[in-house]
């Protein structure tokens with residue numbers, strides 16, 4: 001009897017699988033083919049080698065940024081896409097100048113050197129540097145508690161990233177206001193300068209730069225801003241407990257040069273059935289200048305290029321138009337992302353989907369999506385296809401800074417979500433270098449992105465917002 005039941009159950013199972021089989025089987029075979037192509041003869045790692053080691057850090061407006069534009073354009077042209085072009089965009093140009101120098105002085109002739117780096121956009125100190133007493137605070141909102149003491153001093157923002165948060169980007173988000181707006185806020189209380197604890201969980205000697213803004217402060221009120229390494233931040237905080245009136249010295253030689261011409265680099269495979277439905281896959285071509293920008297965001301650039309190459313290699317002809325967009329100036333202006341969205345709007349283009357990789361080249365875990373309920377349900381139905389590749393995370397949340405300006409109507413935005421535990425060890429620091437990117441992890445990310453784009457292309461996205469509009 002038992003045997004009989006098993007036999008019947010087995011029969012149902014077979015029938016059931018066969019009933020769903022053709023589409024699901026075709027998809028799982030295609031995805032297997034994509035992963036194999038990426039892992040066996042992927043191109044992403046070689047492209048990253050060139051970007052990182054032959055070109056290096058690619059700050060907006062620099063010669064290296066221009067070299068990266070020319071290199072990636074030439075590489076896209078070799079892929080045999082339907083179109084490759086440069087989209088002009090004006091970007092801010094800021095230079096670091098000579099190496100920064102800083103020390104803590106606890107008495108006459110008693111100094112300890114510490115590691116700092118100018119924040120992107122900061123003004124320089126005077127040529128002799130700035131020396132002043134220090135007020136340690138735990139964030140912008142803490143300034144009010146010291147309002148009578150700040151004038152003429154250096155404000156030291158020392159709130160660390162919260163180690164309890166599993167999503168390290170959330171810990172970063174909880175502190176980044178110190179770096180971005182700390183100088184503007186402290187200047188309003190009469191501070192002479194600001195020093196900001198580097199945004200990293202790791203306690204080491206590498207300062208991490210990043211963008212900052214003075215808001216609408218006039219030039220005369222702008223104060224120099226630098227990041228201090230986490231190790232030196234701990235040291236400075238400890239010394240302040242022993243000697244409140246110690247002095248801190250630093251010298252920055254940075255300079256703002258206004259705006260210069262640069263470009264987004266774009267390549268396209270035109271859709272065979274619905275060419276007017278556009279999908280974007282991208283990362284940002286610019287990087288900070290301390291390392292070579294391998295994780296942030298060389299990885300995202302080469303993974304995005306790889307998506308189109310993998311379609312070519314596996315002979316997949318997209319029904320919809322797929323564009324790789326290598327955005328310029330994510331780090332200190334977002335001009336590339338804004339320009340792409342502006343041109344798309346002016347041309348009345350219809351973007352249905354955009355995917356950004358800008359969270360490092362580490363092992364992919366999944367994606368986060370900005371989508372409505374019906375769209376997200378459609379995407380979640382594809383989750384089993386990713387199981388064999390250990391891709392488990394399909395969440396809702398932010399996607400990517402560069403594609404953010406495209407948000408309009410029924411577009412779905414997505415961000416690749418790699419493991420984020422080591423990302424902030426390297427982010428914006430001198431250790432964001434090629435040897436810290438693992439070839440297989442990078443390739444798995446590219447294959448994961450390609451598989452998602454393949455599914456969206458094949459099935460399209462639900463246009464729930466438009467349907468609602470039509471009903472109204």
Ligand SMILES: [Zn+2]
Nearest residue numbers: 296297330358
């Ligand atoms: Zn980035």
